[in-house]
Amino acid sequence: MKLFTLEIKRVLRTKTTWLLLAASLALSGIMAWLPVTFESRYIGGLDGIEQTEVKGMAAIRLVRDAQADLGGVITQEQLRNVLETAQKTLNDSGKAYTYQLSPGIYQENILPIAPLLSRITEVYADPETGMAPGLTDLAPKQLDHYYESCITHLDDLMKLEQKEHPAAQEKARALYAKVKMPFVFYPGYNTNAYDYQMLLIFLVVLFCTVIAAPVFSAEYQTQADDILRCTKYGKARLAVIKLLSALFITSAAFLCCAALYLVLSNSFYGWDMLKTSIQLIFSSVSLGSMSIGQLQLAVTAAGWASLLATISFTLFLSSRCKNTVTALSLALLFCLAPIILYMASSGNAVSWLRCLLPSGGVSILGGFAGEMTDFNFLHLGNFSVWSPYVIAAASLIEIPVFLAAASWSYCRHSQ
Numbered sequence: 231m232k233l234f235t236l237e238i239k240r241v242l243r244t245k246t247t248w249l250l251l252a253a254s255l256a257l258s259g260i261m262a263w264l265p266v267t268f269e270s271r272y273i274g275g276l277d278g279i280e281q282t283e284v285k286g287m288a289a290i291r292l293v294r295d296a297q298a299d300l301g302g303v304i305t306q307e308q309l310r311n312v313l314e315t316a317q318k319t320l321n322d323s324g325k326a327y328t329y330q331l332s333p334g335i336y337q338e339n340i341l342p343i344a345p346l347l348s349r350i351t352e353v354y355a356d357p358e359t360g361m362a363p364g365l366t367d368l369a370p371k372q373l374d375h376y377y378e379s380c381i382t383h384l385d386d387l388m389k390l391e392q393k394e395h396p397a398a399q400e401k402a403r404a405l406y407a408k409v410k411m412p413f414v415f416y417p418g419y420n421t422n423a424y425d426y427q428m429l430l431i432f433l434v435v436l437f438c439t440v441i442a443a444p445v446f447s448a449e450y451q452t453q454a455d456d457i458l459r460c461t462k463y464g465k466a467r468l469a470v471i472k473l474l475s476a477l478f479i480t481s482a483a484f485l486c487c488a489a490l491y492l493v494l495s496n497s498f499y500g501w502d503m504l505k506t507s508i509q510l511i512f513s514s515v516s517l518g519s520m521s522i523g524q525l526q527l528a529v530t531a532a533g534w535a536s537l538l539a540t541i542s543f544t545l546f547l548s549s550r551c552k553n554t555v556t557a558l559s560l561a562l563l564f565c566l567a568p569i570i571l572y573m574a575s576s577g578n579a580v581s582w583l584r585c586l587l588p589s590g591g592v593s594i595l596g597g598f599a600g601e602m603t604d605f606n607f608l609h610l611g612n613f614s615v616w617s618p619y620v621i622a623a624a625s626l627i628e629i630p631v632f633l634a635a636a637s638w639s640y641c642r643h644s645q
């Protein structure tokens with residue numbers, strides 16, 4: 231324990247570590263607040279009332295108050311009433327789309343029901359093209375079978391996206407069969423907050439990678455390792471102590487930042503929205519059977535697993551490189567590799583590689599958070615698997631593998 235404490239103090243004593251840890255905590259607050267600044271709504275514009283714009287928390291409160299009556303279980307009868315209200319508003323205004331309405335009419339008639347409208351049209355998309363119809367093209371009686379139509383729409387969607395992979399279609403049906411219906415909705419949350427949670431996780435992992443990269447290579451470079459390896463515990467035991475201390479520091483930083491972000495963000499948007507079904511925020515046929523709160527925790531847990539896998543791999547690189555520049559450069563390259571691969575190709579082989587990389591789960595493109603709300607499947611012959619499962623499994627396997635490899639490499643280097 232004494233060696234462990236001394237190693238933690240040694241890592242924390244460096245100016246770079248303190249700056250990165252402070253930056254991570256500061257970013258947690260900034261990232262939680264930034265989506266709030268994007269909120270903007272217009273009020274007034276009817277009966278001679280001057281139109282004004284409200285932003286930030288005032289806009290969030292306006293939306294929450296306007297949509298308060300939607301809170302709870304969303305029934306098919308309620309969906310039908312929502313469609314009838316939207317159609318009447320559009321017909322009375324002589325418009326085809328809600329974005330063509332004046333701000334005053336939109337706020338009075340459409341804003342209170344807006345979260346459900348896109349989920350309605352999505353489910354009745356053309357099975358051949360995937361194009362959603364306009365609100366005025368739907369018959370209200372169709373909503374009497376909305377939840378059955380969700381299952382039909384998923385089948386149509388998977389036939390379009392996974393046409394050559396029947397196994398993926400079956401897996402999607404099996405996953406969606408576990409989704410709880412009817413859906414639940416509470417106002418407040420939007421995809422901006424989710425995107426910034428994903429971005430924060432990526433940046434914190436990036437900072438932690440910079441902290442971990444010099445753990446072994448810095449002492450190789452200064453030749454301090456030549457002295458340490460001559461001591462009683464200077465080989466395997468010291469390697470384990472270094473690995474555990476690096477994981478402890480980075481894990482503590484990650485969990486503190488993730489917790490701070492969620493507390494602040496959920497306080498801004500309202501804690502009751504955590505009960506909202508993810509199908510009413512992202513897609514009516516999202517495959518995850520969970521609420522927004524459960525999704526936030528799943529993304530955090532997967533991010534932590536990816537952090538541990540990434541740091542374990544970084545420590546392995548550090549144990550192999552003779553100077554910090556090389557170790558840090560390689561570590562950052564592998565951190566960014568999933569983003570580069572995602573932009574380079576969407577092929578099955580590249581998708582496997584992207585998901586299997588240690589940092590694949592925290593990538594801002596194709597990471598665990600993005601894949602959880604998408605319909606991407608990886609294929610191996612006739613076998614298909616939903617990509618979030620691959621990312622999570624790969625991270626859990628890579629942690630002990632790379633830690634063992636780092637320990638072995640350090641001991642071998644010490645001989």
